[in-house]
Amino acid sequence: MDPSPGVDKDLAARFAAIVGERHCLSGLAQRMTYESDGLMSLRELPDLVVLPASTDEVVRVVRLAREAGMPVVGRGAGSGLSGGSLPVPGCVVVGMARMKRILEVDLENALVRVEPGVTNLEISRRLAPAGYYYAPDPSSQSVCTIGGNVSENSGGAHCLKYGFTAHHVLGVRLVRFDGSAVDVGGPALDAPGYDLLGLIVGSEGMLGIVTEVVLKVLRKPEATRTFFATFPSTDEAGAAVSAIIASGVVPAAIEMMDRLAIEAAKKATGVDWPDVGAALLMDVDGPVAEAEHTSRNAIGLATAAGALEVRVPHDEAERQLMWKGRKSAFAAVGRISPNYVVQDGVIPRSEIARVLREIDRLTREAGLRVANVFHAGDGNLHPLVLYDARIPGQEKRAEELSGEILRMCVRFGGSITGEHGVGAEKSAYMNDMFSPGDLETMDVVRSAFDPERRFNPGKVIPKPRMCGEASGRLSGDAREPAP
Amino acid sequence: MRAAGLRPGAPNDAIAGVVPRQVFTPSSVEEAARFLGEATRAGRAVAFVGGGTELGLGAPPRDLDTVLRTAGLDRILEHSPADQIVVVEAGLPLAALSRALAAHGQRLALDPPLPERATAGGVLAANTFGPLRTRYGGPRDLVIGVTMVRADGTVAKGGGKVVKNVAGFDLPRMLVGSLGTLGLVARVAFRLHPIPEVVETLRVGGLSGEQVLALVRALRERQLEPSSVTALSSGSGWELAVVFEGFSAGVAQQRDRLVEISRGAGTPFDLLPAGDASAFRVRHDRIRTGPPVRLKVSAPPASFAGGAREAVSRLTAALGGADVVWYPTLGLAFAAGEVAEPARLRPAIDEARADLSRIGGSAVVVSVPDALRPGLDPWGEAKAFGLMQALKQRLDPGARLAPGRFVGGL
Numbered sequence A: 001m002d003p004s005p006g007v008d009k010d011l012a013a014r015f016a017a018i019v020g021e022r023h024c025l026s027g028l029a030q031r032m033t034y035e036s037d038g039l040m041s042l043r044e045l046p047d048l049v050v051l052p053a054s055t056d057e058v059v060r061v062v063r064l065a066r067e068a069g070m071p072v073v074g075r076g077a078g079s080g081l082s083g084g085s086l087p088v089p090g091c092v093v094v095g096m097a098r099m100k101r102i103l104e105v106d107l108e109n110a111l112v113r114v115e116p117g118v119t120n121l122e123i124s125r126r127l128a129p130a131g132y133y134y135a136p137d138p139s140s141q142s143v144c145t146i147g148g149n150v151s152e153n154s155g156g157a158h159c160l161k162y163g164f165t166a167h168h169v170l171g172v173r174l175v176r177f178d179g180s181a182v183d184v185g186g187p188a189l190d191a192p193g194y195d196l197l198g199l200i201v202g203s204e205g206m207l208g209i210v211t212e213v214v215l216k217v218l219r220k221p222e223a224t225r226t227f228f229a230t231f232p233s234t235d236e237a238g239a240a241v242s243a244i245i246a247s248g249v250v251p252a253a254i255e256m257m258d259r260l261a262i263e264a265a266k267k268a269t270g271v272d273w274p275d276v277g278a279a280l281l282m283d284v285d286g287p288v289a290e291a292e293h294t295s296r297n298a299i300g301l302a303t304a305a306g307a308l309e310v311r312v313p314h315d316e317a318e319r320q321l322m323w324k325g326r327k328s329a330f331a332a333v334g335r336i337s338p339n340y341v342v343q344d345g346v347i348p349r350s351e352i353a354r355v356l357r358e359i360d361r362l363t364r365e366a367g368l369r370v371a372n373v374f375h376a377g378d379g380n381l382h383p384l385v386l387y388d389a390r391i392p393g394q395e396k397r398a399e400e401l402s403g404e405i406l407r408m409c410v411r412f413g414g415s416i417t418g419e420h421g422v423g424a425e426k427s428a429y430m431n432d433m434f435s436p437g438d439l440e441t442m443d444v445v446r447s448a449f450d451p452e453r454r455f456n457p458g459k460v461i462p463k464p465r466m467c468g469e470a471s472g473r474l475s476g477d478a479r480e481p482a483p
Numbered sequence B: 001m002r003a004a005g006l007r008p009g010a011p012n013d014a015i016a017g018v019v020p021r022q023v024f025t026p027s028s029v030e031e032a033a034r035f036l037g038e039a040t041r042a043g044r045a046v047a048f049v050g051g052g053t054e055l056g057l058g059a060p061p062r063d064l065d066t067v068l069r070t071a072g073l074d075r076i077l078e079h080s081p082a083d084q085i086v087v088v089e090a091g092l093p094l095a096a097l098s099r100a101l102a103a104h105g106q107r108l109a110l111d112p113p114l115p116e117r118a119t120a121g122g123v124l125a126a127n128t129f130g131p132l133r134t135r136y137g138g139p140r141d142l143v144i145g146v147t148m149v150r151a152d153g154t155v156a157k158g159g160g161k162v163v164k165n166v167a168g169f170d171l172p173r174m175l176v177g178s179l180g181t182l183g184l185v186a187r188v189a190f191r192l193h194p195i196p197e198v199v200e201t202l203r204v205g206g207l208s209g210e211q212v213l214a215l216v217r218a219l220r221e222r223q224l225e226p227s228s229v230t231a232l233s234s235g236s237g238w239e240l241a242v243v244f245e246g247f248s249a250g251v252a253q254q255r256d257r258l259v260e261i262s263r264g265a266g267t268p269f270d271l272l273p274a275g276d277a278s279a280f281r282v283r284h285d286r287i288r289t290g291p292p293v294r295l296k297v298s299a300p301p302a303s304f305a306g307g308a309r310e311a312v313s314r315l316t317a318a319l320g321g322a323d324v325v326w327y328p329t330l331g332l333a334f335a336a337g338e339v340a341e342p343a344r345l346r347p348a349i350d351e352a353r354a355d356l357s358r359i360g361g362s363a364v365v366v367s368v369p370d371a372l373r374p375g376l377d378p379w380g381e382a383k384a385f386g387l388m389q390a391l392k393q394r395l396d397p398g399a400r401l402a403p404g405r406f407v408g409g410l
Ligand SMILES: Cc1cc2nc3c(=O)[nH]c(=O)nc-3n(C[C@H](O)[C@H](O)[C@H](O)COP(=O)(O)OP(=O)(O)OC[C@H]3O[C@@H](n4cnc5c(N)ncnc54)[C@H](O)[C@@H]3O)c2cc1C
Pocket: A037, A038, A073, A074, A075, A076, A077, A078, A079, A080, A081, A083, A084, A085, A096, A116, A137, A138, A139, A140, A143, A144, A145, A146, A147, A148, A149, A150, A151, A152, A153, A154, A155, A156, A157, A204, A205, A206, A208, A209, A210, A211, A330, A331, A419, A420, A456
């Protein structure tokens, strides 16, 4: 570990003067709490951590960081799985733990205005009495923040019908590299000019610090119908997914688990699922007649595709338990293996069965185990590669297998990440998916927002492979003044 | 470049009254890229034209040498019905795309007027939409990937061809509404939806604006999921059409509930026979595309009972024979009419913008006769303009792509 001494006393005092002594963390032990996000294999000690309480404090923090020449890394709950909020050497981490108010609930216009540190679930909790909710539902929703969701363009099981974070963000306030705060978007659609909001959502903390967010909220659907179907193998389950989608049904969610994932979920949550090769958990929702019709249809199609058994929950408690089994799958896998790596590559959903067989083959070749639990409706895989770090060489093999799976996703016409982001972890794989021209264009866009590369430098966009291979503008841009 | 793709400009190639020296129609993306790189290196200004259905948007270009038409880029590159995605070249008209998709029971849920002419790239660049935006969103919600050609001829792609994908910056959304000022939209990937089994339209006339909003609120509270909600001005009130789509059982339930809600409110809906539903649609399209002056008003949905209604009234009062299309769930409206007194138009737009800016809204000119353009700002003020300037400057440093067409003279 880097025994970084942190910033000098005078500088720390200046940050402390902005956010308050208690919210400026310069001690080694305090800083160590921030050295990783949810991807624990990557660690870097920040020089300083500050917890501002307002846009104004963020503005002053960014100005001081600029004066001191420090990179700035935004941080929500640190639940990210790609090293997005992993500190970079010499940086100040700007944590959102004190900016978690819901500022406005406007149901006439079906929107809320919130600070970025509020958790995803808190918004739906607040709206529940009125019968509204915030749609994107990452499995981490009880801890992850809206600021993190905006930065990662997070998804969730129910994004199949309702869309991702990008479809639900109406506006943000962004503090830029020079400490200016700008409002982008807002309660009205189609503001004149470029769709900057589209760029900011999913930008992984590289364009500025988000200090306020306006979100669309939805009325709860009238009815939800859920079923759980088991299959001999992922082949039949994959065929069932294809048949359901092809029938014109737009399910709210279809999740797939393979044998190992089912085994883990059973151990962790006590769901009484059978030992089978694969299972699907599916929700359809909407007006009650529509939900009933589509769920009957989907059950018919699952049966025709070879389902062994279809279970329909008797009540809401049983339904919640089924979903708990699914949503706690990551934690559950932790119980059957000391360590795992998880990726979230995407494939065309019609290729699910083929890709899972291929993953199985690669896994056996590597002498490892992989649990698959994923958003099947949109082809967003989550292969959890299990390993034991105490066994020499296993971690490396697990990482290699994980990488091989990502490259396979790209070969099948998919993506290296469907929701977790590229972060620090997958920037090297960007070259598999994008050409130097694509990446240079993204870098140019980034420079328009942050010409000094103040925010989260080194993430997402890979360094050019070698001199001359990518355009020289990549490094030239960094020193250009702001236009 | 092939000579066949190049011809001299003619008056009907004009963009907002500015006639280009020449018109180039590439037959491949590579050809477009080569041409664009050479043109901008030689300092020539280029503007892109698809079907030409939204050329009224924006200011006249400050400088214009070549119009690059995408008409020769009209192929469907990939349609994967099982994955519900399609990849097309930018110049493909939406109607041609719809016909190909319909053979597989699918559609692109974008229904702007003039689909025979409006192209895939054009609707993206102009952010064009129709009533289905109510449920499926607009171009920014349906695009999943693009290939763009930058001013210097660099071909760059963003996104991909799977629905879920967060790798890299979102170039597809960046290009939505950019009106060809950041680069040529060369190829587009969209997510698709199944064609619904049943579509039913319900209509009620003689509503006040408050009644429209009350019905919209009731629709939401009663958990109905219409695919579109569209109001057309009619006399001093509104005619409102609500469309339900899906499987027949669900559509029937929603229809019955809407009828029940509206009876209770004293504004009963009628189920429209298909012919009348398409007549409503025709009238909608005529307002969106016909009158010489058209403005788009955007504001928080509920403000159409207050500030936004004021703004729309100011605009319609300055027009002759004005009509309005209003999408009440979206907070968007188009006011359209003849030029009554030219001198009244600009002050009316200024006043409407002042009303709207107080509630976070905007008024954008969609079309206006060329004679009225001098001195008229078609966009109004843009928030975060400094960032937009920086983006334009980085991607088109020589300002050679449709210079002056966009907000603030970009
Ligand atoms: C068990 C588990 C399950 C998960 N399930 C899902 C899932 O189903 N779907 C899904 O999409 N993700 C999932 N995730 C990943 C993760 O929860 C999401 O990426 C989430 O959005 C991260 O939010 P956070 O508040 O923890 O952000 P962090 O991890 O702290 O940060 C994420 C990124 O956002 C940036 N950032 C944070 N706040 C700001 C701000 N205010 N301004 C600018 N930049 C900021 C950071 O710099 C970083 O780049 C899961 C994670 C875990 C541990």
